[in-house]
Amino acid sequence: MANNEFEEAWLDEGINTYSTGKVLARAFGPGRLSLAINQIPLAWFFKLPKYYDWELDRATSIHIASIDPIVRASWEFLNRLSYGLNVYQRASACLYTLERLLGEGKMLRGLREFQKRFRFRHPRSEDFFQVMSEVAGQDLDWFYRTFFLSAQTFDYGIASLRSRVKPAKLMGLFDEAGVRKEIGRKDIRKSRENLASQKEIREKGKEHAIDKGEEIKEEERLENIRAEKAPPSAEKTLKSKIYLNEIVVRRYGEVRVSPDFPLKIKIVFDDGSEEIRTWDGQERWARFLLEKESRVKLAMVDPENIWIIDSNWSNNSRTLESQNQGVWRLAASFFFILQNFLLTLSGLI
Structure with missing residues (x-):
């Protein structure tokens, strides 16, 4: 299968980046950061973080979404960096998102049908999404227009949490x-x-x-x-206390989710109970009011991490009370690594 790489490079590079990451994850599992000092791998001494290719694709490309669309002639991109990140990593992250929306089975059947139908031909981006729509049984034109033809950010998050005792x-x-x-x-x-x-x-x-x-x-x-x-x-x-729990969800980015794939909001309470609410995400914000005998503890949008292309995962969840354990754990790990690095460095000098 061939394609016009000058005008639609993602059909080559983006699909290859996505499929290669899938094969590597299946064959070898997650990789590790390849950090070294004087060609000595730090993994010999420290337990470096593991990651999958989709995580690296997302981390390197989310900041580029507002500069150029994925489908653009190669000579029209802002620069080489924008070209590379869009047609490789960002396109791959979008395909991973599409896989989580449709399911891995439908995604693989769609790719197989696309390759079968356009073998020895020159397909375009519209052909790819037409095949995927047929296999998925639903119109995916919104996904193509939103994430491949536009330069807009996708960002939903929890704006605020409140809980108070309901007056008599x-x-x-x-x-x-x-x-x-x-x-x-x-x-x-x-x-x-x-x-x-x-x-x-x-x-x-x-x-x-x-x-x-x-x-x-x-x-x-x-x-x-x-x-x-x-x-x-x-x-x-x-006659026990009833709490009025208020959760405000906001759409910080320009992109809206499709009504066919509403946004999920997971709400956890102090007594351990959980609720899942959905929101079509079309407005700028939505307020959820829940009366329960327990206070809200945590709220999270997209609890299954379907929307990999979300530009800011740090606002996807919020707790009613501040949690400092994670900060202290990260700080302790950082200073432990720094201490060992300085000891190793002093021995090499």
Whole structure:
């Protein structure tokens, strides 16, 4: 199969970069950083990070997305760097994203059908996505136009998390049995006073019963004490705190997801429960309000890391409370490596 590499170089270089990375990952697993001092590999002394080719493709190309589109004549790119990163690494990252959207099986069948149909011919970019659309059973023209013909960034993230106790009564205008009802501060104060009065009456009733010397057996009294220490009943559980959890998701980039592939938001609560919400991602932001007996702990967009081309993964998740463990762990690892590097260097001098 041939192609016009002068005008659509990604059909050669991008597909080769993607397919080569797949083969290497299957045959050898993740690679390691090849760092050396005086031709001595640092991997002999330190446990260097592992990575797959798709991670390297993403890391090297996400910053170039806003400069040039992938499909462009080779002489029209800003410079050689933009040309190389777009037609090699960025095109590969986009194909990895397409694979995660469709599934590996459909992606491989699409590539096989593309090669079979255009063998000994000169296909264009439109031909590739037409074949992929037929195999996938859905129109992928949006993916081609968005990620191959435009120079725009893709970036969704969690903007904010909030959690507060839901008040017993809310002030405002309400519809109660078809009748407009307004609740203000006086109504809330009166409701609290009524609850306090009822509690006082119950306490006095207990004291009166004891003063009258009613015959209460010792076993019954102990049973009452045990009941008070027992786990809360369903009725008491209903009276426990209810939290109003607010999650705000934003679209920081220009690119919108397709309605056929809505964005997933994973929400984790303090009690360990989880919820998955979806958002079509067309507006600039969306607010999710959840009432639960537990506070929100963590929110994350794209929890499965489908959108490899997201330009900023650091804003994909947010916790309600700051987490410092990761920072300290990275700092300790950095200073350990630095210490050993200086010791090794001093021995070579």
